[in-house]
Amino acid sequence: MSGREQVSGSAGERDCGPSGSPRISQFTHGGGSSHRLTYGELDAWSDAVAAYLVDAAPVGKPVVIYGHKSPLMLVCFIAAAKAGLTYAPVDIAYPADRVNDILAQIGHPLVISLADGDFAGDESLASSVMGAAAVRAAIAAGRSVGRECWIDGDTPFYLLFTSGSTGRPKGVQMPSRCVDAFMDYFTGLFPVREDGVSFNRVPYTFDVSLFDIIAGLARGYTLFALESEDEQSMRATFDALAASGLTTWISTPSFIEMCLADPAFNEELLPRLDNVILCGEVFRNATALKLIERFPSARILNTYGPTETQAVTDIVVDEALATEVNPLPVGYLGGAMAAIVRDPETGETLPCGEVGEIYLAGDTVSAGYWARPDLTEAVFSEIEGEDGAPVRCYKTGDKGYLDGEGRLFCLGRLDFQVKLNGFRVELADVEQALVRVPAVGEAVVLAAERDGKVSHLVAHVRLADPAVPGDFATSRAIKAALKELVPEYMVPKKIVYHDEFALNVNGKIDRKALA
Structure with missing residues (x-):
């Protein structure tokens, strides 16, 4: 697929913008190709695909959605949820062995392949493989499902396969109720505006992509995505960004550092940018200061959260913080979440200021790993909450501490320790x-x-x-x-x-x- 992609519209006006004209996404590539999807189409098309999935997908098994940044992927994600099914995104960048491992772990799921080329996996490991033409045929049929079919409660909303440093995919299950809790928290990081445009750069297989799939769509933002050809050079990337009307930036610190290496990455390139959200890696002070210099009008947020919990902290990084506090804190705990720092060897809870292993507990903690009770039991547990009720807890493997102000600091992975x-x-x-x-x-x-x-x-x-x-x-x-x-x-x-x-x-x- 070529071109750049967006979903756009207003949360209150799904089909129309404030002027009453259709709110559409438009990605115009050098060749003139475009991909457009309104909120009204997203709703209607996902209804129709959901009706198909109710009939065609194996009951109780996630639907594997294979592709990269196609608007139809968003349609299928939401269709799966409307059909009461979990969706599992798989990117075209994955090698065949990894794709097959995921299919084998799920056990003959329905696969929706939205790639330009052939499906990379072994089709014998799927119950069936549905192509883009079949998805469009389902949309054309115009059927729908009732709300009683919609996903809720403890049913996993999505299943993200992550390998971390081990190399083998493990599926993180995020229950629907956890997604609701994350949406309640994270929408607050998206300014309320009718013309918001969010940078949907991160692949759908990485949990940071959920920032705008969940919070961005809930706020009615346009999701602006780059296709792979736009990322072949910084010039093509910058040309695309200049035409995007971007207001909220979401990426890892590494990607924004790459952009900052070019002096052209500044407020002139993105004059509407007023919100920068970074997650996934250490955000360095020098990078923060350079970013503040280039985008003096933007609010810059450092956030933190493993795939197993989604993002759980945030903090505004201004010049004073970037100058005076090194390393930067990853922020204050958001939503109904808590951080506990424990001694890695004894498990004893440590006081403020002492470095240990970070444990996260609360409403957005995953249900565990798909079909891997051994891995689940090793890092997930229940602790007693302040009201005495059990609260789900995740052992992150991250090293850090809490300071006296309640700010969490993450100092990297415990497994990055070596003996020399x-x-x-x-x-x-x-x-x-x-x-x-x-x-x-x-x-x-x-x-x-x-x-x-x-x-x-x-x-x-x-x-x-x-x-x-x-x-x-x-x-x-x-x-x-x-x-x-x-x-x-x-x-x-x-x-x-x-x-x-x-x-x-x-x-x-x-x-x-x-x-």
Whole structure:
């Protein structure tokens, strides 16, 4: 599929904007192709596809929806919910083995393939594969379902397969009631406006995409998405953004850092941008200050939340916070959520200011992993809430602390700890120290192994000034500055320079590619 895609309309006026004219999305590509979908069409088309799914989909099994950023994917997501079924998005970027693993774990689901090319999976692992033509035929039939069929309560609204660092997909089930709770909280981060446009960049297989699918659609925003050809170069990306009318930006910090590397990424490019929401990775102080300088009129929000809970914190990052507090907090707990910090070894709850493992409890905690009771029992539990009722809790594997103001700080993953020459080293600590060196713009630290043991650390660095050579003299200067910040055993033996870091499909720095 070519072109850029949007869904648009007003929450109160599904078919018409404030002037009464149709509110439509329009993506015009260089060749003139476009993809448009109004809120009225989204409602009617999803009704019709829901009626088809009630008849065709295996009862009680998620519907796999395969594609990338097609407006029909949104139609099918909502259709599944209207049919009382869970949807499981699978992106065309996934290799065939991963697609087949997902199909095997679900067990012969109905697959809706909305890709331009062939379905990458083994069709024998599906109950059937429904193409885009069949979806359009169902829409043309114009049938509908009653509200009694709609999904609710403990039935999973969606199933996101995530592998984290393990490589094998595990399906995170998010019950409908959790989605309702997340919507109640997160819509508050979208300003109320009739002409809102949200950047729907993140693939539907990454939980950050739910920010605008749930909160954005609930607010009546236009969802503006880039197709893959627009992301082949920054020039094409910027051309698309300049024509988007964007008001709310949603991405990982890595993607916005990539954009900020070009001086053209500023308020002139996006004059209507007044809301920036970042999630999924560490948001660095230097990035925040540069963003504030480029977009002085925008509100910048740092947020945090694993796939297993959705986003649970937010905080406005202004110049004072970015200057005075390093690292940046990920925010205050939102909605009916709580954070508990525990000692990783004893499980003891730690007081404010002490670093430990973050546990999250409350209304948006997942039901667990699809068909994996072993993994579910390892990280999900119930704790007693303030009113004495049981509350679902998730053991995140993230390291952090709460301060006296109730702000949560996330300091990276506990599993990024390595043992080097008898010393325990947190790779995130080395990364944080490196970016405090003025010459360093961005850094990723990895452990190199020899004979099954960590032999040394390797720093992958993007320099703050591209004109500075990545040579021996620069490396020596960086290491000398780093020795003023960390013990010598934490100083990487080798520094590798990059013009920019490759991002994975979710918009995060691709650590596996660097390794």
